[in-house]
Amino acid sequence: MMLVEATTAFLLVIDVQERLLPAVANNVAVERNCAVLLKAASEMEVPAVVSEQYPRGLGKTVPALAELVGDDAIFAKVEFSCARDLGLMAHIEGLGRKQAILCGLEAHICVLQTALELKRRGFEVFVAVDAIGSRADSSKEIARDRMNAAGIAIVTAEMVVFEMMKTAAAPQFKLLSKLIQ
Template sequence: MKNVFSVSNAVMLLIDHQVGTIKLAISTPYDEIVRNTRALARTAVETGMPLVLTSSQEEHFQGLLLADLQTIAPRAYAERVKRPGVVDCWLYGPFKEAVVATGRKKLIMSGLTNDVCIVYPAISALEDGYEVQVVVDAAGSPTTAADETALRRMESAGVTLTSTNQVMAELAMDWASPTGSTIQTIMYQEVLKRLVEA
């Protein structure tokens, strides 16, 4: 591949992984969303990638971001962009400014839910000239139909859809490299261990 996303050219955007919002994402099992979100956050933190977190209306049913994110990425959590209610986070100035400040044009994006909180910023960022990969299995929607519709809409607009393992492998590129070894360890601990040791 010539146009590879790497830890040196991409930024990780985790959007609205909140304790209330995750209850709406029933198209993907709860535990799977948490595992994959943890893996993405750890990959960013442990490889030095920029990580931008955002939340929407924390004082409402959406609630705070998952406690795992606060534990894994305390700095990004403290600096999270708290939106007052703007659905398309790309249109909320402080969020877009935080992404622009990273200086990176390759965006790895995931969040809750695909059919509301991800579809719009993914397409908006793409329209602004960014390259966007959406990690679909660290997210979900209220129904399978809603999720599939959102994924089709994003893909038809030019967004690249990916999975947690797939994007982590792309960021690693070589498991024997220092970065690759770090990512492989995270992938095993967060995603693969339960399968291998079952």
């Protein structure tokens, strides 16, 4: 498993939506860590993509995260796996990047299925475990174990940020290290 590389990675924020997030265990930390990843991606020029599972029923992406990405990077879907949505996958493939950093909801459904499908399609997949959530902690734990067994890298938001920066001499260090505190 390689390190996360800012030049070859993209961030995929999965289904952190208005009607779903409040039901998720540790939702405040999940939202905060997703925001850290989005801010770091912006600073490091890593493309970010956001999915919304059936937004008519589950609402839009929570405002704190939606304001960190452009509308053209938000994709509505009905498939659980982002990799099964043709428009979303066309956008991802168009980025020309082979490392996928995943965060979002729910760990045992959409995040898990997306991670497994992207891995099957040849992507190197990193899941920020402190930026994913499920309604039940046990569901998240089982999803994490299953992804790990499938060869998907289980990381934290902080690991991703510092791996992308590589050095304290990076121009983004001062700003991004403050996000982690």
